[in-house]
Amino acid sequence: MAKPGFAHSEAFLQWIWENLLFDFSDLQTTSGHAVTILNPGKKNVSDGPDFKQATLEIDGLRWHGDIELHTKSSNWRSHAHHTDPNFNSVVLHVVADSNPEQVQTQNRSRPYTLNILPYLSEKLHVFLKNFEEHSPELPCTSGFHFISEEAFYRQIEQAHREYFEKKSDDFLTFFDPNLLPSKAWKQALIISLWDGLGIPHNREAMATTAAELLKKWDGQDIKEAKAMSLEIAGFTNADSDLNWNYKSVRPANHPEKRIEQAVELSAAILQEPFNHFLATEAIHLWEQWFRKAALNQTARFEILFGTVYLPALFMLGNLFASGRLKSASLSSWKNLRTPIPASLLKKFRPFHLQDKRYRKKLGSIHQLNSYCKASRCSECFVLKKAIQS
Structure with missing residues (x-):
């Protein structure tokens, strides 16, 4: 001892x-x-x-x-x-x-x-005590009387950059190198979107449904695609072995509802001429698809624009050596303001920050998941600034 x-x-x-x-x-x-x-x-x-x-x-x-x-x-x-x-x-x-x-x-x-x-410092002793007690709150929120907003946003900006890199890497998990690059990229984008629409409980089932659908569908008949998707998913086919979780699922997030929305977006992607994606204006295609499909841009879809579509465009720029496309997607990510459900960021409330920008910064999610929950406090500017101040 x-x-x-x-x-x-x-x-x-x-x-x-x-x-x-x-x-x-x-x-x-x-x-x-x-x-x-x-x-x-x-x-x-x-x-x-x-x-x-x-x-x-x-x-x-x-x-x-x-x-x-x-x-x-x-x-x-x-x-x-x-x-x-x-x-x-x-x-x-x-x-x-x-x-x-x-x-x-x-x-x-x-x-x-x-x-x-x-x-x-005494501040460090207080922090370590809170850290070891495994409080449901962040150890820095109860351990320090002063939190530097400058250090906080410096950390959030770092997490925001890292999150974009992570989501770009995640996109590659759905990329099939055995297909033509244009086809492989479109399919990876579609499966990534289905995966995102399955958050939090049905990601695997949604991604599997998308992958099976793409083996049979050319993107033309949307009604037929919805019927095929529901059959693959097991909603009209008792033989399906996919598992769906309905716990705490709201009506708007029900798998059948999400499948219909996913098919509409998938059709728009498949029907879009590939050369349109290589232009810097490709960022605006997202809005056009929603208007065409008469879909509402809810908070979930605004998040998917940042976590799926922009990383996909960035990786497409890598694939075809398009510096302009990479720069445009990265710039859009840096300036992105996305409404994040308050429940996901409640651990930041005790900071009592005057500047509330973090509520619309996707890097805040990455900060909580990859730094705070992962106990990577030693790498955080907030802790270092608080201890040294």
């Missing part, structure tokens, strides 16, 4: 060191030597010291070597590092121990010791 003063795991201590989440402006070893961190090192995922190839200046002299961290300095001996030659290259022993002891390596060298406790 960690000594009072740092009631957290050694993994947290490694995380703090790796991300420099402490005041490193005026560090001193336990023997009074000034330490400057030039490179905290690379985290070691194998046997040996926690961080490899670090670079430090100690009293102005540059050192290259490894870093070992412990919550208690006595763990050096209890872990038998003093007999392990893998630790002979350690130049700094970092501990969270107010009364650390001097350690020695197998080759009898004596690494400097840095007690990191005095350099950890």
Whole structure:
């Protein structure tokens, strides 16, 4: 168990060191030597010291070597590092121990010791406590009295860029390289849209229905396509093995309703001359399809425009080396304002932000799913700014 003063795991201590989440402006070893961190090192995922190839200046002299961290300095001996030659290259022993002891390596060298406790802010301790308690709220919303809106939106913009890259990669999962590129791209776009219309519970069933439909349909007879789709889906065919989830499904999101809408959009895509997609004006085809099919652009379809159609156009620009198409789709994504259901962003409410732009930024969804829920707090500008402020 960690000594009072740092009631957290050694993994947290490694995380703090790796991300420099402490005041490193005026560090001193336990023997009074000034330490400057030039490179905290690379985290070691194998046997040996926690961080490899670090670079430090100690009293102005540059050192290259490894870093070992412990919550208690006595763990050096209890872990038998003093007999392990893998630790002979350690130049700094970092501990969270107010009364650390001097350690020695197998080759009898004596690494400097840095007690990191005095350099950890109270804010960091509060954050770690909230993090470990697994609160339903974000640990930074209850751990800090001040959240920088500048840091928040810097983080949201980063998440927004990453989300576009992720959705572009997702598009490729539906791309069949065995088909002609034009046909493969149209089919991938259609299956991606069906997949998106199946969120959250029926994505696989919708995508499977789309893929089977495209094997039989040329995009001309919409009525026939709707009938085929319902049969494939099992609504008019008891032999279908597709599973549909109706739990908490609202009437507007019922699979049969979504299938009808998906067929209308699929027909528009299949009937659109392929060269139209290669023009920068292809971004506006989306609106034209909805007018032609007399469909309402609900919030779900506005989200799909950003998460499916724009990434598809970007990947088409990659496929045909069209810099203009890539630039147009990426620019549209950067400036996209999409109404996101408030229920999906409720974890941000405790921030009490004056600027509410995040409510229409799809990167906010990616932030919650890929950073907050994934506990990637160390990579978040919000946490770093809050701790350092």
